[in-house]
Amino acid sequence: MRRVLLALLALAAGLVAGCDNAGANPSAPATTAKAADAGGACQLLDFGMVNAKLGLNLSVAAGAQQDNTFSCVLQAAHASYPDLVLSVSTTTIGADVFGTMIQPKDATAVQGLGVTGYQMQTPPTDKAGPGVEVGWLAGNKRIIELSLRLAPGTPDEKAGEAMPKLVELAKLIDLSSL
Template sequence: MRRVVAALTALLVLTGCDDAGASPAAATPSTAPAAASGGACQLLDFPVVNAKLGLQYGAAAAATLENTFTCVLQPQKAPLPDLILSVSATTIGPDIYATAVQPKGAAPVQGLGAAAYQRQSPAAEGTGPAVEVGWLAGNKRIIQLTVHLPAGTGDDKATELLPKLVDLAKLIDLSSL
């Protein structure tokens, strides 16, 4: 499931699809709220995200494919750091989530949804390290929040960002009820 969401998100980012998934979408200008992009962006607010994470997002794009809604936030003039939010409807419970969706080796997160995890990933080609928080929301949604940092960013910066991302996830979880 995680690979499907990641592949879908990458495809949507590369194709620049709008909510219908069929036509190019322009990034939301910095004067418009992230929610104006629709989709999962309706759960995000630039000032709140920027304050929580200490980053400067100003562009948003959303897409929908079947039962998955995504949102990508980026700085106005750079591709990274990006923030990707995906939300998918599900019928699974916490036990299946923990065994089938949660990545092996991820650390549990208390106080977030019915089941939740956090993890840090090393730098990949073209990016720096990434941090991720995923959870099964009480309203039967699988939600994943990921930040990819720019190439050359040290692992220590990702380690500092992870608890901030967990705090943002807890705010998103409350807004998705």
């Protein structure tokens, strides 16, 4: 399941990389674009809400769908990072299976998020800085993962500072997905 989600996220990231203002009217400034216009899981996101919660200036969106998984990538115009990735997949699993099969082993529980949820910090990669991830099993039988990846060279502490903000954003998304 995680491999499918990662492949979809890579696909969505490629869509964003190829667009300078995906999901928006080409003649309109990026600030007037609606993330939902990009389709996919972007329908659960709003630039104003995301930027206010995370303290960012994301303005480009790309959405995708593969089978029962919808994804969305938000980025700043003309920049690869930071990026916010949301994926939503329908499921029939319960909390016990989510906890053993989906939730990463080094993640910690998040109270008050869906049926069950987790959070974890992710290390930098060759191309990206550190990040944070929140995942949960929503009450409407959806597996939702939300991740924020920061720019290369960003100190790990900045990712740690972003964690509670991402959890709060996840809780808003969880309410909107009911």
